[in-house]
Amino acid sequence: MPEFLLSRKTAFNLDAPVAEQWDGFSLAERTDENVWWLSAPRGGGEAFAAAMRETLGIEPPAAGRFADNGEGAVRLAFAGDRQWFLTGKASELPKRLDEACCATDQSDGWVGLTLEGAMAREVLCRLCPLDLHPDVFGNGSAARSPFEGMLALIACEDASAGRYAVHFQRSSARSFLDHVRHAASSVCGAPVSEPSH
Numbered sequence: 315m316p317e318f319l320l321s322r323k324t325a326f327n328l329d330a331p332v333a334e335q336w337d338g339f340s341l342a343e344r345t346d347e348n349v350w351w352l353s354a355p356r357g358g359g360e361a362f363a364a365a366m367r368e369t370l371g372i373e374p375p376a377a378g379r380f381a382d383n384g385e386g387a388v389r390l391a392f393a394g395d396r397q398w399f400l401t402g403k404a405s406e407l408p409k410r411l412d413e414a415c416c417a418t419d420q421s422d423g424w425v426g427l428t429l430e431g432a433m434a435r436e437v438l439c440r441l442c443p444l445d446l447h448p449d450v451f452g453n454g455s456a457a458r459s460p461f462e463g464m465l466a467l468i469a470c471e472d473a474s475a476g477r478y479a480v481h482f483q484r485s486s487a488r489s490f491l492d493h494v495r496h497a498a499s500s501v502c503g504a505p506v507s508e509p510s511h
Contacts, residue, residue: 344426
């Protein structure tokens with residue numbers, strides 16, 4: 315009888331997390347993150363906000379923004395009327411928060427990258443139609459946007475350092491990575507590090 319050996323793979327179906335570098339730009343896979351879709355019932359926005367403040371220490375953000383608890387462990391990004399993405403180290407929701415909203419654990423369906431460097435904004439401008447100028451999309455900004463035809467969630471973590479977090483659907487992970495690599499090479503030239511395999 316044949317024997318089968320299982321091996322652990324990343325979201326990109328690789329043996330190790332993606333970490334690549336160009337002159338003025340780098341990308342790194344965001345590992346061990348959970349992604350939750352949260353929706354407050356009609357009329358339940360205040361109850362949700364109170365539960366979020368009391369359990370995770372986060373004030374729900376306004377449209378086009380994200381907020382965290384000051385420690386960066388979890389982040390809440392606006393996703394629509396009474397809807398948010400919760401990302402980070404939250405494998406389970408506190409009971410009080412879970413009771414104040416409809417929650418779906420979508421961790422297996424999303425993958426994230428950190429894009430960083432002096433050329434990060436130029437690379438992103440090749441990939442999505444958002445106006446990423448710091449006066450428009452500065453620190454704490456978040457938006458859902460098409461990236462080469464694939465919907466993604468982008469958050470500006472530090473405009474001065476050129477650091478952005480991008481989450482996108484796992485089913486298109488390899489295509490998304492190829493698009494980022496192509497944009498990076500068109501802006502920054504050949505990669506400094508070997509591509510992840």
